[in-house]
Amino acid sequence: AHSTIRMRPGLPTWVGVSDGELRLTYDKDTGECVEVFNLKTDPLENHNLTGLVTYQDRANALLEASQKVLS
Numbered sequence: 001a002h003s004t005i006r007m008r009p010g011l012p013t014w015v016g017v018s019d020g021e022l023r024l025t026y027d028k029d030t031g032e033c034v035e036v037f038n039l040k041t042d043p044l045e046n047h048n049l050t051g052l053v054t055y056q057d058r059a060n061a062l063l064e065a066s067q068k069v070l071s
Helices: 053-070
Strands: 002-006 013-018 022-027 033-038
Touching (some): 013 053, 022 053, 033 053
Antiparallel strands (some): 002 013
16 A cells, blocks of 8 residues: 655645555655654554565565555
């Protein structure tokens, strides 16, 4: 799943992408990852996993796949 959100001009455009287990949100302009959630263990998205080594490879793969779709 893939979605893009821009609240209003001058604010970042955020892109959300999920593989069904992880959901990642990143800033479209900078590529900075702002959220990573494990939807299987944290379906209410209470624990942001951004920066945890355990999820870094999968988060990077989602980010790259998303950026390919948008380019």
